[in-house]
Each structure stands twice: as structure tokens, then as C-alpha cells.
Amino acid sequence: MKELVHVEGRRVSYSQGVSHLAAALSPLGLAANVVAQLAACVTELRQLEIESQKIATARQITLELIEVRRREVEFALQALRLDAASQSGTLNGLHDALGIASRMMASRLISDDERRMAQGTVEILTKGLVGLHKANGHKLVSIVDSVLNGQGAMMYNYLPPAT
Numbered sequence: 001m002k003e004l005v006h007v008e009g010r011r012v013s014y015s016q017g018v019s020h021l022a023a024a025l026s027p028l029g030l031a032a033n034v035v036a037q038l039a040a041c042v043t044e045l046r047q048l049e050i051e052s053q054k055i056a057t058a059r060q061i062t063l064e065l066i067e068v069r070r071r072e073v074e075f076a077l078q079a080l081r082l083d084a085a086s087q088s089g090t091l092n093g094l095h096d097a098l099g100i101a102s103r104m105m106a107s108r109l110i111s112d113d114e115r116r117m118a119q120g121t122v123e124i125l126t127k128g129l130v131g132l133h134k135a136n137g138h139k140l141v142s143i144v145d146s147v148l149n150g151q152g153a154m155m156y157n158y159l160p161p162a163t
Helices: 016-024 031-086 091-106 112-136 141-148
Strands: 005-008 011-014
Touching: 005 031, 011 031, 016 031, 091 112
Parallel strands: none
Antiparallel strands: 005 011
């Protein structure tokens, strides 16, 4: 909707439609202009309230959609946890996967989204390795340091397997 009332600094002006309304209300005499300006202000305030309600409704819908999506992803994560708990990964497999994910983080041949997923994978695998080693009484200080400090990720460029 076009502005009926325009305020710039301390100067207030009205759209041409307000002047047309004032002319139509000429039987009111001098009050016609004030009534037309008042109608413009009230009309614009009502429109702003309607727009505000639309924005609030859209915001609420968006928040609800985000919450639904969060629950879906949490459900998927829980399913993955259950699946992972039922499968046993070997320590060598975790090390190999960690190396691959680290190289992917440094690669310029993949998208930013893939690099972020690789970074998340490195964090997950590192925690898994630390957990396995703690359970077995081993120490992984040098591996964890190199991964957390980024040195492991910078040593190689990831090249996807040829197809």
C-alpha cells in the first residue's frame, strides 16, 4: 500500500489522495482537510497493524516449521545412534575414516556444505576414537591434538575416487 502519510524529520506531508478526499469533504469547510488527514493517519495505522499481524503470524509459522524440522532431525539422529550402537566399527576403520574426512575438510574440490559435513564428521569420529581409547585404556593425545589443531586436515588434499 502506498504511504498516505509521509514524515521526514519534523515535516509531515500527505499523499495526493488525501487532498482529493479533503476536496470531496468540502461541505465540512475548513475541517475537511483535518478530517481527511485524520482519516489518512487512522487508515495507515490500521494497515500497519495488519502488516504487523501478518509478520507475527509468518514468524510463528516459521518457528513451528523449524521446531518440526528439529524434531525430525533429532529423530533421525536417534535412529542413527541406535543403528551405530548395534554395529561395531573397528579402530582401523575409524582412523581411516578420520583421515578421509580430514582431507575432505581441506579440499577445494568439494562444496562448502560438504566441507562443513566433513568437519562435523571429524568431530564425531574424534569423539568416537577418544571414547574407544578411554574404554581400552589407551591415549590418543597426539592424534587428537593434530586433528583439533587442524594439522591433520591440512596434510593432504582430498581427491574423490575415480569412477
